Amino acid sequence: MINEVKQDSFSESFIMAVEKAKQERTEQLVSHTMQVEGISSIQFYANSCQIKTSYRHYWSDPKGLSLVGIGCARAFEYEGDTGRFHFIKSQWETFVKKHSITMKAPARGPLLMGGFRFDSKASKQEEWQHFPSAALVLPQFLLTIDCEGCWLTINAVVGPDEENIYQRIIDLEEQRERLLQRKAHSLQSASALKAYDIKGEEWKEAVACAIDEMAQGPLQKIVLSRSILAQSSNGYDIPSVIQKLTEQQPNSYVFTIERQGDTFIGATPERLVKREENKFFADALAGTAGRGKTAYEDEQLGHALLNDKKNLREHAYVVQMLKDVFAEWCESTEVDPYPTLLKTKDVQHLYTPIKGEAKSSAHLFDAVEKLHPTPAMGGTPRRLAVERITELETHDRGWYSAPIGWVDGEGNGDFSVAIRSGLISGHDARLYAGCGIVSDSHPDSEYIETEMKFRPMLNALRGSR
Ligand SMILES: C=C(O[C@H]1C=CC=C(C(=O)O)[C@@H]1O)C(=O)O
Ligand SMILES: [Mg+2]
Numbered sequence: 001m002i003n004e005v006k007q008d009s010f011s012e013s014f015i016m017a018v019e020k021a022k023q024e025r026t027e028q029l030v031s032h033t034m035q036v037e038g039i040s041s042i043q044f045y046a047n048s049c050q051i052k053t054s055y056r057h058y059w060s061d062p063k064g065l066s067l068v069g070i071g072c073a074r075a076f077e078y079e080g081d082t083g084r085f086h087f088i089k090s091q092w093e094t095f096v097k098k099h100s101i102t103m104k105a106p107a108r109g110p111l112l113m114g115g116f117r118f119d120s121k122a123s124k125q126e127e128w129q130h131f132p133s134a135a136l137v138l139p140q141f142l143l144t145i146d147c148e149g150c151w152l153t154i155n156a157v158v159g160p161d162e163e164n165i166y167q168r169i170i171d172l173e174e175q176r177e178r179l180l181q182r183k184a185h186s187l188q189s190a191s192a193l194k195a196y197d198i199k200g201e202e203w204k205e206a207v208a209c210a211i212d213e214m215a216q217g218p219l220q221k222i223v224l225s226r227s228i229l230a231q232s233s234n235g236y237d238i239p240s241v242i243q244k245l246t247e248q249q250p251n252s253y254v255f256t257i258e259r260q261g262d263t264f265i266g267a268t269p270e271r272l273v274k275r276e277e278n279k280f281f282a283d284a285l286a287g288t289a290g291r292g293k294t295a296y297e298d299e300q301l302g303h304a305l306l307n308d309k310k311n312l313r314e315h316a317y318v319v320q321m322l323k324d325v326f327a328e329w330c331e332s333t334e335v336d337p338y339p340t341l342l343k344t345k346d347v348q349h350l351y352t353p354i355k356g357e358a359k360s361s362a363h364l365f366d367a368v369e370k371l372h373p374t375p376a377m378g379g380t381p382r383r384l385a386v387e388r389i390t391e392l393e394t395h396d397r398g399w400y401s402a403p404i405g406w407v408d409g410e411g412n413g414d415f416s417v418a419i420r421s422g423l424i425s426g427h428d429a430r431l432y433a434g435c436g437i438v439s440d441s442h443p444d445s446e447y448i449e450t451e452m453k454f455r456p457m458l459n460a461l462r463g464s465r
Contacts, residue, residue: 029156030157045242051179089363117132117133195231223379225401274414280326
């Protein structure tokens with residue numbers, strides 16, 4: 001990897017890499033990171049609308065890390081129905097080794113952003129056509145904002161037969177200047193948003209059917225989701241929607257994955273797994289109540305949730321699964337004995353974080369594969385629940401409730417599960433929300449729970465506060 005830190009040495013690094021590629025007859029990675037000032041992640045994203053590209057990624061976590069990836073220096077994609085996690089892992093490991101990638105700090109420098117489809121075996125519907133079974137991208141431009149500052153990385157892969165070198169450098173430098181322009185993005189709200197229920201009654205019937213099935217076993221829990229369609233006559237201004245989500249959902253991971261003009265976007269409160277060297281972190285987040293209108297009412301609702309048998313059962317399946325999986329590859333695991341509450345603007349959840357120290361060099365993608373889907377997204381037993389989801393749901397989940405996130409050149413990274421989300425294409429936004437169904441669930445109250453879970457996206461699309 002040719003990586004210079006001098007502020008304006010990108011063109012030198014690029015030329016050196018081309019020379020090396022010609023000498024060694026093999027491709028080279030140029031990755032150039034420099035500190036920048038005075039640009040916000042949303043401004044950067046908004047500026048990227050002037051650049052023609054099929055790939056845009058946004059990620060911000062509740063602790064203050066933001067990543068914006070624009071363009072694609074290399075795509076790692078897989079469309080098959082088995083082995084996708086292993087495929088992506090080995091391709092990225094080979095790439096990292098070949099280019100001797102090292103990081104200056106986690107998430108500053110070469111990293112992948114993207115994710116996976118919920119179920120690689122389920123048949124894909126038209127609306128998800130641009131979203132493969134696995135798709136992670138090394139962005140051409142990456143903005144990293146962390147607690148220490150703001151960095152811009154330019155990544156480019158050059159080959160031995162590279163031509164028009166100077167033109168490529170000029171183009172990249174011009175794009176960099178455009179991305180860093182400091183003019184405030186004027187926020188827009190989508191006017192006249194209309195939301196349509198899709199097959200709501202059918203969904204309740206599917207929930208009732210799952211409850212009946214549980215009486216006979218072996219199905220113990222299943223997460224069933226539904227979809228609604230929101231339409232706006234103006235279309236949507238994605239940077240404005242991101243801005244609303246970050247303002248309204250500070251306890252969530254705000255993300256977008258844009259591919260060929262379609263944008264998968266959301267604000268999820270649920271981490272799947274994070275790796276920091278040999279430490280792994282995961283969240284059990286399942287069991288839901290609404291928020292109160294007053295502090296007193298809110299506390300009452302939270303207290304009732306912490307003592308509600310049905311919600312505690314929904315939650316316990318997730319905690320048990322995380323414990324079992326962590327026990328396989330961690331030598332020590334820490335998990336609280338009782339759940340606490342995690343509150344977002346619209347709902348409160350039962351929450352149990354889990355932490356483990358890996359025995360040996362476990363890879364983040366191995367953890368993602370073992371954990372996905374947890375019983376907060378799929379059910380128990382896992383394989384049966386996923387099969388029944390395909391049969392009982394009437395829409396294609398696509399990337400909803402699937403692992404999305406980032407991984408860097410040293411294997412550190414963070415994946416969440418893409419809930420409280422929707423797929424925007426032109427004037428249409430398809431939103432998704434699901435609920436953990438157990439034997440003492442009631443279709444009508446689960447329906448109300450999905451209505452609460454649609455609110456974060458509906459409010460952000462409307463631009464309301
Ligand atoms: C599947 C979703 O939520 C999951 C995460 C937290 C709480 C859940 C619940 O209480 O049912 C769900 O398991 C969704 O928001 O679409
Ligand atoms: Mg629930």
